[in-house]
Amino acid sequence: MKTLIQRHNVNGHNLDIRYNKGKFEFAHSQGTHDNGNFVDRMKNEIEASLREDPDLILFLDLQLDGQRHELDKEDLQTRKQQNEYLLPKLQQEFDKMPYIRDMMFNHADPRWKKHTDWPTLGELQKANQRLVVVTDASVIADGNFGKGRIMHNSPS
Secondary structure (H helix, E strand, O other): OHHHHHHHOOOEEEEEEEEEOOEEEEOOOOOOOOOOEHHHHHHHHHHHHHHHOOOOOEEEEEEOHHHHHHHHHHOOOOHHHHHHHHHHHHHHHHHOOHHHHHHEOOOOOHHHOOOOOOOOHHHHHHHOOOEEEEEOOHHHHHOOOOOOOEEEOOOO
16 A cells, blocks of 8 residues: 555555454455455554655545455344444554544544535645545444544445
8 A cells, every 4th residue: 555655646545354363454355365464554554654744645445344254253143233343343453553543534623613514635734634534334433433533434
């Protein structure tokens, strides 16, 4: 991702993540290939890019749907049960990345209260909320951690 961000100016990324054997990892759709530890890659690629370029704004779409078959083994039959199972685990992962967590756009922030539309790129830069995150899992977006910081992009 870092190469795509820095050399090719790709500022939007769809990230398929799954919870496997006690950790989140990048995966591609429903494949079983491990594309790296979530926290390590987020720190080494996303955080590093944000630190190196103070004007950079990134958009991340966290897709958790690709791992439904993995969670069926946990006797979690509904998406809501699966997402509720994942929420505290994902929050723990973001707690390991305070720089990233603090850079996330927070639409509940008082600065945006009078906005009737999205903030401009300049406003996001000035607020130092340069990481916009959406997810396919509504319970993640609505949980205490995600409230305001992670937006839900599709029904679950």
